[in-house]
Amino acid sequence: xxxxxxxxxxxxxxxxxxxxxxxxxxxxxxxxxxxxxxxxxxxxxxxxxxxxxxxxxxxxxxxxxxxxxxxxxxxxxxxxxxxxxxxxxxxxxxxxxxxxxxxxxxxxxxxxxxxxxxxxxxxxxxxxxxxxxxxxxxxxxxxxxxxxxxxxxxxxxxxxxxxxxxxxxxxxxxxxxxxxxxxxxxxxxxxxxxxxxxxxxxxxxxxxxxxxxxxxxxxxxxxxxxxxxxxxxxxxxxxxxxxxxxxxxxxxxxxxxxxxxxxxxxxxxxxxxxxxxxxxxxxxxxxxxxxxxxxxxxxxxxxxxxxxxxxxxxxxxxxxxxxxxxxxxxxxxxxxxxxxxxxxxxxxxxxxxxxxxxxxxxxxxxx
Ligand SMILES: NC(=O)c1ccc[n+]([C@@H]2O[C@H](COP(=O)([O-])OP(=O)(O)OC[C@H]3O[C@@H](n4cnc5c(N)ncnc54)[C@H](OP(=O)(O)O)[C@@H]3O)[C@@H](O)[C@H]2O)c1
Numbered sequence: 065x066x067x068x069x070x071x072x073x074x075x076x077x078x079x080x081x082x083x084x085x086x087x088x089x090x091x092x093x094x095x096x097x098x099x100x101x102x103x104x105x106x107x108x109x110x111x112x113x114x115x116x117x118x119x120x121x122x123x124x125x126x127x128x129x130x131x132x133x134x135x136x137x138x139x140x141x142x143x144x145x146x147x148x149x150x151x152x153x154x155x156x157x158x159x160x161x162x163x164x165x166x167x168x169x170x171x172x173x174x175x176x177x178x179x180x181x182x183x184x185x186x187x188x189x190x191x192x193x194x195x196x197x198x199x200x201x202x203x204x205x206x207x208x209x210x211x212x213x214x215x216x217x218x219x220x221x222x223x224x225x226x227x228x229x230x231x232x233x234x235x236x237x238x239x240x241x242x243x244x245x246x247x248x249x250x251x252x253x254x255x256x257x258x259x260x261x262x263x264x265x266x267x268x269x270x271x272x273x274x275x276x277x278x279x280x281x282x283x284x285x286x287x288x289x290x291x292x293x294x295x296x297x298x299x300x301x302x303x304x305x306x307x308x309x310x311x312x313x314x315x316x317x318x319x320x321x322x323x324x325x326x327x328x329x330x331x332x333x334x335x336x337x338x339x340x341x342x343x344x345x346x347x348x349x350x351x352x353x354x355x356x357x358x359x360x361x362x363x364x365x366x367x368x369x370x371x372x373x374x375x376x377x378x379x380x381x382x383x384x385x386x387x388x389x390x391x392x393x394x395x396x397x398x399x400x401x402x403x404x405x406x407x408x409x410x411x412x413x414x415x416x417x418x419x420x421x422x423x424x425x426x427x428x429x430x431x
Pocket of ligand 1: 118119120213214217238239240241242243244262263314315335336337338339340341361362363364421422
């Protein structure tokens with residue numbers, strides 16, 4: 065798993081996936097090449113080993129995400145641009161002279177901030193933008209690459225809105241999302257029970273089994289959820305009249321509305337995504353007679369407000385990987401040749417965007 069440390073060769077060219085206008089990623093993304101900068105005494109130069117494609121990365125390129133990188137002429141002198149991507153794992157390849165007591169080539173790190181642009185090969189940056197990680201804590205490189213967003217979000221969703229006790233129940237939509245699967249692994253660790261909703265599909269039974277193996281107590285499809293007379297009998301039976309105190313939602317729309325009907329009085333719905341692109345409609349009776357509460361969670365805002373707590377959380381998640389509490393759920397690894405011609409560097413990204421399943425781009429270097 066170790067990657068050999070490499071000093072920066074003279075005139076090395078980096079490659080990045082960038083955009084100069086917002087829009088459909090397949091139309092606005094392009095590959096740019098840039099000279100890899102030598103680092104100043106206070107900087108590090110790193111190369112990316114792997115970077116995931118997350119839904120928020122796509123929303124940023126579309127121009128519909130509240131947090132966005134500035135477009136600058138740093139890499140593209142003629143037209144301001146931004147490099148896409150927010151998450152990834154890097155290997156240090158050069159260390160500024162004043163940092164050599166703390167950093168060394170070969171060290172792995174992840175991003176401490178958003179908007180650094182991680183769909184690229186090389187970056188020269190301040191160490192404050194990075195969090196050192198131990199490569200031997202992970203089962204594979206994709207776990208390290210995906211450390212800072214989904215596991216951290218999963219942990220916060222289970223702990224920020226409601227204080228669950230072992231044996232308590234929660235419900236979640238989008239249970240097969242990577243966040244959802246991280247939630248299941250953590251819930252098993254903490255002893256929480258769950259009713260999980262997935263979209264109906266031909267292979268629903270095998271997906272249900274996979275989620276149960278990860279820690280789900282029950283898994284139903286959205287179509288099964290809509291069978292109200294059946295669900296009204298099943299949920300009290302499953303939960304032994306200890307109804308879910310927490311609903312976790314990344315889908316919104318009809319699925320989230322229906323889920324809310326099975327929650328306990330005064331339960332909280334914690335919304336963290338809106339994959340259906342539909343609004344969350346809540347009958348007033350659920351507010352008046354059940355006093356349901358609504359909570360939104362956005363990791364980006366939380367970590368901007370509490371950067372040192374975020375660093376601690378990232379290291380806590382790393383330790384969960386080391387202790388086998390967390391395992392990378394199934395993701396598709398997509399090979400990217402770091403020295404490819406621009407069109408060939410771009411293609412695996414544009415092919416992966418919009419394709420089903422989580423993609424993690426794996427950068428391959430000649431040395
Ligand atoms: N608030 C935060 O801080 C935060 C942090 C991380 C992630 N998120 C959000 O959490 C969500 C999941 O992220 P992820 O990285 O775990 O995603 P992911 O692994 O790519 O999974 C996407 C999930 O969305 C479902 N989905 C896709 N299109 C849908 C539709 N039209 N209707 C209903 N469900 C649909 C997928 O179900 P199928 O398998 O059926 O397609 C899958 O369960 C995203 O909305 C993301 O932006 C928010």
